[in-house]
Amino acid sequence: MIIPTKEKGADISRRDLLKSGGAMATVTLASGVTLMSFGGKAAADGLKPGARWGLLIDAGKCPEDCSACVSACSKEHGWEDNGLDTDPQWIRKVTLREKETGRENSLPVMCQHCDEPPCVDVCPTGASFKREDGIVLVNRHTCIGCRYCMMACPFKARSFVHEPVTDQRTDSPRGNGTVEGCNMCVHKIDRGDGTTACVEACQATGNNAMMFGDLNDPESDIAIAVSTYASVELRADLGLNLGVRYQNI
Amino acid sequence: MKTLLVSVLMMAALMGAPVLAEGLLPNIPAALGEPHPEGNEFWRVNHPAILSHDRDLTVLDGIRDIDGSIKTCVACHAVEGPDAAPLTVASPEHACRTCHDYTAVKIDCFQCHNSRPEAGDWPAVLPSLGGTPESLHAYLERISQ
Ligand code: SF4
Numbered sequence: 001m002i003i004p005t006k007e008k009g010a011d012i013s014r015r016d017l018l019k020s021g022g023a024m025a026t027v028t029l030a031s032g033v034t035l036m037s038f039g040g041k042a043a044a045d046g047l048k049p050g051a052r053w054g055l056l057i058d059a060g061k062c063p064e065d066c067s068a069c070v071s072a073c074s075k076e077h078g079w080e081d082n083g084l085d086t087d088p089q090w091i092r093k094v095t096l097r098e099k100e101t102g103r104e105n106s107l108p109v110m111c112q113h114c115d116e117p118p119c120v121d122v123c124p125t126g127a128s129f130k131r132e133d134g135i136v137l138v139n140r141h142t143c144i145g146c147r148y149c150m151m152a153c154p155f156k157a158r159s160f161v162h163e164p165v166t167d168q169r170t171d172s173p174r175g176n177g178t179v180e181g182c183n184m185c186v187h188k189i190d191r192g193d194g195t196t197a198c199v200e201a202c203q204a205t206g207n208n209a210m211m212f213g214d215l216n217d218p219e220s221d222i223a224i225a226v227s228t229y230a231s232v233e234l235r236a237d238l239g240l241n242l243g244v245r246y247q248n249i
Numbered sequence: 250m251k252t253l254l255v256s257v258l259m260m261a262a263l264m265g266a267p268v269l270a271e272g273l274l275p276n277i278p279a280a281l282g283e284p285h286p287e288g289n290e291f292w293r294v295n296h297p298a299i300l301s302h303d304r305d306l307t308v309l310d311g312i313r314d315i316d317g318s319i320k321t322c323v324a325c326h327a328v329e330g331p332d333a334a335p336l337t338v339a340s341p342e343h344a345c346r347t348c349h350d351y352t353a354v355k356i357d358c359f360q361c362h363n364s365r366p367e368a369g370d371w372p373a374v375l376p377s378l379g380g381t382p383e384s385l386h387a388y389l390e391r392i393s394q
């Protein structure tokens with residue numbers, strides 16, 4: 001199934017209505033009570049129309065003994081992998097070995113933010129969805145924890161939360177009975193940080209193996225890099241058009 | 250009438266909801282910030298609808314500047330616990346629970362959302378439980394303005 005990406009502004013969406021301060025400066029919510037604050041407040045807020053956020057990972061620059069991206073993700077989102085089979089993993093370091101030559105590669109793997117995500121196809125409730133800027137998320141308000149998406153994902157990118165969670169990061173709610181995975185630090189993107197926790201951590205180590213950006217913006221570093229140098233998708237045979245690309249694997 | 254009164258009181262006591270000595274109303278702790286311009290009555294009635302409407306704005310469209318944000322609710326309605334940290338929803342005195350216990354409405358929000366500001370964002374001065382006559386008085390003053 002091809003998930004149609006609707007151009008923002010092509011029609012009057014709910015958000016446009018909210019953005020146009022004049023149209024909804026005063027909202028009547030109950031008889032005799034009006035909420036004045038909606039109109040105009042949401043201007044410049046919300047996802048970037050037409051964007052396709054992605055990552056470019058250079059496995060050649062990713063040393064096997066480094067897992068700074070994994071620790072940064074765990075800290076940013078408040079998940080912990082203590083080695084139990086049931087512990088969540090939003091991102092993990094994977095070692096690839098070429099059978100014929102024995103050449104080994106170490107690289108981080110997380111949700112690849114497929115353009116045609118199998119997890120969305122199989123979700124019975126619509127909880128698994130793709131935002132208009134290409135980020136694939138679980139809406140935990142509607143996730144029933146059936147884990148179909150975990151079975152459908154070719155990259156084992158999703159985890160089920162088996163235990164009750166308390167004291168979550170306030171920007172990254174997560175809870176028992178729902179499925180979760182890399183959300184490309186959607187809270188950071190929405191507030192305009194222009195990077196993710198893993199990319200920041202990778203840059204801080206000096207390895208600079210990861211790059212984040214808008215693949216649809218021809219001026220962005222990531223778009224220039226992928227149009228200049230060779231990069232591949234994992235399991236390109238599946239034809240899912242991934243938002244995460246790799247070099248030197 | 251008297252039996253009803255007694256049973257309501259007993260119910261409240263059983264559920265651990267703090268009850269004002271002289272009344273049957275839940276003892277809702279004062280909040281930190283400015284009172285809601287729309288009034289408390291409005292938010293008391295409409296907060297579920299506003300929260301579920303605005304959560305879709307954030308989750309689906311990335312709109313973060315919303316009226317019903319749980320992060321903002323729990324920051325402004327934080328209440329000091331015995332260890333000087335804000336109370337979590339595990340305590341019956343948590344701002345949400347005072348009312349929800351009283352009305353016997355289960356809150357699902359905090360299965361995923363943090364029920365207090367995260368460590369590092371704790372306000373320097375937290376309102377103590379609404380029990381003291383001064384704080385209650387100050388609160389009533391503020392909301393009656
Ligand atoms: S990598 Fe897996 S979880 Fe991520 S979008 Fe693709 S199928 Fe869904």
Ligand code: SF4
Nearest residue numbers: 123143144146147149
């Ligand atoms: S576990 Fe949740 S997100 Fe995954 S398929 Fe089931 S309802 Fe959808």
